[in-house]
Amino acid sequence: MNSHQLFRRSRVRLALWYASVMGVILSLSGFGMYRSLVQSNWTALEREIESIAGTLHDSLEPMLPASGDPTPVLQQVFPELCLAEQPCNSNSTLIERHTIGISDRSTYYIRLFDYRGKLLAFSPNQPPSLPNTLNRELWQTFRTADGIRYHQFTTILHSASVHQRFYDSNVHPSWGYLQVGRTLAPFDAENQRILWILMVGFPLALFVVALSSWWLSGLAMKPIYLSYQRQQQFTADAAHELRSPLASLLATVEAVLRVPLSNSQNIYAMLNTVERQGRRLSYLVNDLLLLSNLEQNTFSEQFHLCCLNDLINDLSEEFLELAVAAEIKLFSEVPVDSIYVLGNEQQLYRAVSNLIANAIHYTPSGGCIDITLQSRDRSAVITVKDTGIGIASTELFRIFERFYRVDGDRSRKTGGTGLGLAIVQAIIQAHRGTVTVTSELGKGSQFIVHLPEPK
């Protein structure tokens, strides 16, 4: 197949299409998977920050002083926190105590602001160079100078007494703000890892896809190539078959033209040959046309109920004379009950007559031919059995091929075109039936046709 330019090009084009479609599907699903993984990690991360902030918020609020300098209280409540504008020498973090069992504790930091946004206290592991002013945005993501990203959550703190007094006087509604944040380094590293896996995995997957596309396109092209080859062979065979009778016909006509008109006996014999060759050509062309029509399935609309009993009886009667002339005994066995099939009577007639004609041609005088019709398992079975020359087992699988003859010369002499069995098979297949053959060299052959009976 690869040696043929057209097929090679089609195969390459098909493989490229397969590979591109698969590549697009792969990249879309890879990208989608990456996005959903990143999104679910991000959601989990925000939920964790929120839950830590909630825990701290709930445990802090009841202890917050309503007014005055909160520093002594903060120092008492959070001894590990660094206080703003004071030296910081804490060695363990408050967050470690409050987030036990929740997550990697060293990754979190907290910051406390008063209601004006002034920084009161912070955990010592907070990102360097973080401004002391408050950004009231609920969620913030920022990158520090060393390239590490942080994500931060801000929540309002109220003290129990401020709540009460807010309604009594014009005291500010909030006590201050709590910020809980964490480094995004592990999150970014995980995303990077997934990206790397995708970047390495994608070309590998694409390579496997390209290989399998090449193989798949080969599979897809194979039946087309075989059919093309068969068609080529058929055209060559048909041309070859037509050439011989045409050449012989032309030679005879040339000879006729050279013979003097007075020699009418010679001319008559030659014209007989012309007629014979012309008829042979006509049969061949008709057979080719019939095969082509059968291939296009143009007959299926003309199907109707056909009585096979009548068909076999008619054929037996028709061939009896030929069999007698060839000194062959011809028997037929048809059941009393009529067997019907849905089909084209003319074609079925042609198929069975081809089998009987072959049986007569390939059975020497003194032989015997049996034609039987039966109904078996909802199908009509026609058997044509002869005691003729038989077919070698090595040839059996080829005899249904177009123009195939077991013994070319002998078959040609009997008037055979080598299309008889191909036509039988095409007709029976068009009727959704099967034709099989068993044969033994020198002992005879048996052709069995199965046709489905209508329900």
Ligand code: ADP
């Ligand atoms: P042809 O027109 O040459 O007979 P067919 O297609 O009918 O071509 O048959 C193909 C070949 O199968 C024949 O050339 C012949 O050798 C073989 N064949 C067909 N029927 C029989 C048979 N009943 N007995 C022996 N050989 C047969």
